[in-house]
Amino acid sequence: MSQLQVIKDVGPKLIPFFKTVAIYFVVFIPQASPGYIAAVLKCLPIICLMIFVVWHGQQMEERFKSFWKKILCGLFFSCIGDYCLIWPDYFILGMVAFAVGHVNYIMAFGFQPFNLPAGLCSYLVATIGCLYLLPGCTGIMLPGVPLYTLLLSTMMWRAIARFPLKKNLWSWTRLFTAAGAVLFVISDLLIGLGMFKKLAIPHAQAAIMGTYYLAQLGIALSVVDLNDNIKQE
Template sequence: MNLPQISVLFGKLVPFFATVIIYFILLIPPAENPTLLAVIIKCSPIMSLMYFVKHYGSCTNPIFVGLFFCCIGDGFLMFKGYFFHGMLAFMLGHLNYIRAFGFKPLKPRIGLFSFLIGGINISLLYKGLSGLFVPGVSMYILIIDTMIWRAFARLQNPWTWTQISICTGSVLFALSDFFIGISMFVRPIAHSQVLIMSSYYAAQLGISLGVLEIVPK
């Protein structure tokens, strides 16, 4: 990638960085009835990444579709009492990321390691789960572990920066969700909103940059 291409790349990401800065300046928490502006502020970074992916791919690109469902999930999570709805939307987002990463090469050892870590996470959260959250959270962790597995399975020598970006994004997404799970089902975490959203936005950026490799313009 030459200098003009890099300049265009970062130019397309300016809206993302600008909206992330606005979000962290305001740090609007979930509410019973959040304003439309509050929902837009939280969703704007993801909508900016959708614009970026659309430029380098298309609206049918699974990364774009994954971002779309995650954006819906972000909206649900702004409303107290709609966490389960948001989780379902994020599941659909991860399934599209898995579709983007594909299943070739398979590399099952990476999958086994990822699922082992996921099993540990489920055991940490299990005592705090009840009702639909017992199967729901377990299924969610299984899906995100599959997404991590498929991201790392794409690594081939020599590693490209887009492959590393996808892997980093997948791990940061799991880390963000780990912070959410601990703060919701185990015990509160200091500065949880900052930890959750900083790792989340960085994760989505890393995955979105994968469009440069998965669907070349």
Template sequence: MVSPLTVVKSEGPKLVPFFKATCVYFVLWLPSSNPTWFSALIKCLPIFCLCLFLLAHGLGFLQTHPSATRIFVGLIFSAVGDAFLIWQDQGYFVHGLLMFAVTHMFYASAFGMKPLDLRKGLVIAVLSGSSYALLYPCLSGAFTYLVGVYVAIISFMGWRALAGLQLIGAAWRWTKLAAGSGALLFILSDMTIALNKFCFPVPHSRAIIMSTYYAAQMLITLSAVESREPVEAYGLSKTN
């Protein structure tokens, strides 16, 4: 079992660009009422840094670890979604929603279907259904269905992230804790977006949304560091 201190020593330096980019975003705090390509770049920069974090492990790492590759692709789609949401008041909110739905499908695929853990799936289904029931009176038109589908997709991602999490015993792994924590933070971030956009103004919503979002993306990216499956499982083993 890899100790947390070992993880910090080995992975911490590679995350320095991400932390710096996140600080730049919060220090500049560019007004959302005046969207520009510069503000889009500043918002997406931490996600680009997480892509670089995975690339810092080598292209061979991505080629031989499908789960890491899927998280990498998910990060790309989420960066595109971030850019669309910069112009959400100009009609691009749905575009951002679709990009993040694709992101969650890639993340769920990376987390895999083993173990299944139907009990956690049932708990998450009840919680996600309750969340949608809370949002439903505030929704209208196409958003009634789009938000429902999105809730189902992100909940599925959360289930797959949490399914393999064991807090005690020999099955405990820090990567699974990172995946589960990241998924929950992502759900919290998106729920805050939905409440603030469709239901009522959430105090300090932007700070809550972006801090939980960046933390979620970092944790999900970290979960890719230890492989979930050997490359041989995909029939890609090297031949002499």
């Protein structure tokens, strides 16, 4: 499947995702008040991505089903995390749900190709960020933040490692997946800066959710043209 064909095929199927993202920003962001309606609006875009992944996954060969099912599980646990983070009292539970989601993404991406330089860069960035945030952590966050950072940085590494520099293996979907993982790190860093460093970030909620939704979109796109990508590896 050519890159142009991939874009033409995927675009219409992502319309529900973009519509629900727009609804979230129009309805929730101006009020930013927690509640069940806000939770539903926040989760709808991820639910749309889950449907998108299932639709594409059903067309995959049997031997590739493990990949898209792990991506689906990652989105599912992320959705649980989104729901929990609406209420500050459930922040720890939400953090655990996202951690499980990252484990599923890591298992989906695998460790081939290994790409050690990408791993070293990912862990270096994560270590610097973690050391900066740790002084503001207390209680369960002291071990929790480093552990979560380890999973997040590993997920980023494995997503970036899937994007080859060789021309014959290059694809938009792999580029979007790598970019999505980086955006996930940025989104979580913005949360950490506000929560642990008490920094007043302009339009923080919009920035956090904007980068987050784009991140999940990039990761979900990893299931597109999966047959072609894996066969080339």
